[in-house]
Amino acid sequence: xxxxxxxxxxxxxxxxxxxxxxxxxxxxxxxxxxxxxxxxxxxxxxxxxxxxxxxxxxxxxxxxxxxxxxxxxxxxxxxxxxxxxxxxxxxxxxxxxxxxxxxxxxxxxxxxxxxxxxxxxxxxxxxxxxxxxxxxxxxxxxxxxxxxxxxxxxxxxxxxxxxxxxxxxxxxxxxxxxxxxxxxxxxxxxxxxxxxxxxxxxxxxxxxxxxxxxxxxxxxxxxxxxxxxxxxxxxxxxxxxxxxxxxxxxxxxxxxxxxxxxxxxxxxxxxxxxxxxxxxxxxxxxxxxxxxxxxxxxxxxxxxxxxxxxxxxxxxxxxxxxxxxxxxxxxxxx
Ligand code: UDP
Numbered sequence: 226x227x228x229x230x231x232x233x234x235x236x237x238x239x240x241x242x243x244x245x246x247x248x249x250x251x252x253x254x255x256x257x258x259x260x261x262x263x264x265x266x267x268x269x270x271x272x273x274x275x276x277x278x279x280x281x282x283x284x285x286x287x288x289x290x291x292x293x294x295x296x297x298x299x300x301x302x303x304x305x306x307x308x309x310x311x312x313x314x315x316x317x318x319x320x321x322x323x324x325x326x327x328x329x330x331x332x333x334x335x336x337x338x339x340x341x342x343x344x345x346x347x348x349x350x351x352x353x354x355x356x357x358x359x360x361x362x363x364x365x366x367x368x369x370x371x372x373x374x375x376x377x378x379x380x381x382x383x384x385x386x387x388x389x390x391x392x393x394x395x396x397x398x399x400x401x402x403x404x405x406x407x408x409x410x411x412x413x414x415x416x417x418x419x420x421x422x423x424x425x426x427x428x429x430x431x432x433x434x435x436x437x438x439x440x441x442x443x444x445x446x447x448x449x450x451x452x453x454x455x456x457x458x459x460x461x462x463x464x465x466x467x468x469x470x471x472x473x474x475x476x477x478x479x480x481x482x483x484x485x486x487x488x489x490x491x492x493x494x495x496x497x498x499x500x501x502x503x504x505x506x507x508x509x510x511x512x513x514x515x516x517x518x519x520x521x522x523x524x525x526x527x528x529x530x531x532x533x534x535x536x537x538x539x540x541x542x543x544x545x546x547x548x549x550x551x552x553x554x555x556x557x558x559x
Contacts, residue, residue: 227251228473229297229342231284231332232305233277234261236417237348237406239269240466241303243415246273248470253297255290256306257283260420268414285327287334294335294342303346303469304332307378310424311352311520314375325378326385333389336396344397344479346472347386351404351458351488351525352376360492361528364402364484372520383484390482397479399472404458404488404527406465408547409554416554417462426495427459427547431555434508441510443495445517450524454495458488458526461542461550471536488527489540498544505545506552 228245232238233254239261245252246269254266254277263279270276278297282289284306307325308314314321329347336342353376354362355369371377386398407427409416423429432438446453468487476483493501503509532538542550 226301226473227253227297227299228301228303229253229255229294229299230303230305231255231328232261232307234258234263234265234279235305237403237462237465238305239265239415240410240462241305241469242269242277243272243410244463244466244470246275246277250473252277253293253299254279255282255284255293257281259308265415272410272412272414285324285331287331290331290335291338294339298339299342301344301346301473302332302336302342303348304329305348307348309375311373311375312424314373315520318374321374321378325375326381329382329385333385337393343395344399344476345386346399346401346469347382349383349400349402350376350379351402351486351527353380353383353402354525356522357525360524361490361526362486363528364486364531372522387482394480397476398482399476400482400484401468401472402484402486403465404460404486404525406462407459407551408461408463408542409550410463411550413553413557416551416558418555418558426498427551430499430502431551433510434502434506434552435555435559437559439511441499441512442515443512444515444521446514448517448523450494452494452496455521456492456494456524456526458491459493459498459544459547460487460489461540461547464489464540464542467541468532468536468538471538475536485532485536486527486529487532487538488529490527490529492524492526493544501544502548502552505548508552
């Protein structure tokens, strides 16, 4: 079975490509290197002994995307390509709407031109749940107003997929809602190394732990949580990647729209994550409390009952594993 992966050289994309290759799927990639590097292909090859074909261009280019689909004739698509910085999306909303929506339209148009390309897995996010009314979040929890244009693009893309699936009853749209992916490949060859100042907690902690930043600022310690810091559901990126392989295998004959959370099912506060990181790596670092970050929800974590029951999903890695792997990767990439 051949899988075309858009954004296959990015953080989640590259780990997913590795899992696909290790499970004997054929893989080809479209990636414009906007937030990734060509050298990642060599690292994928070093882990798997297989070299996926990479097409370097922006998947928003509909004509080129169609051309690749007609050459490669994939059986399914995993669509990761897009912009993902919440803060930047508030400063450049039009860019986010343009890139994140056009990319999906281009991929779906290309799929329409290849009748044998039966399913698309879309990289959605827990951000579609907005400020939760109750926890844990299940797939039937309501979709609420997004707190950023980035989040809004995830909601709009989910709607586009629903409408597309209605007129393509012979195909399937699998929407995976990711909670907070962290960690790195245990080989130390793949990981997350964002350009500039990291927005997300784990890459920032890792920069502080490797002395590339002086201290970690915790965004708010007066939330209504046990220790006052915000709660999220952190999932090791390799476990998340494995979820895609399970979805492809289990949903081969599924038609229509399938929605599933992928997280660890556990809530972890910022302070708990910091303590786990210090314990796992043996590195101490300075922490300061700052004000809440605009747009942050106090707490969210997933119910992963559906993923467990229907996909056979389970997490192999602990929070400490994820911390250790992220640290090991960063040490190699300073
Ligand atoms: N956070 C923090 N310091 C940082 C970066 C993030 O305290 O330097 C907090 C952030 O405000 C949130 C949590 O860590 O409460 C997770 O943030 P992240 O950006 O990683 O994920 P998201 O908010 O998208 O769930």
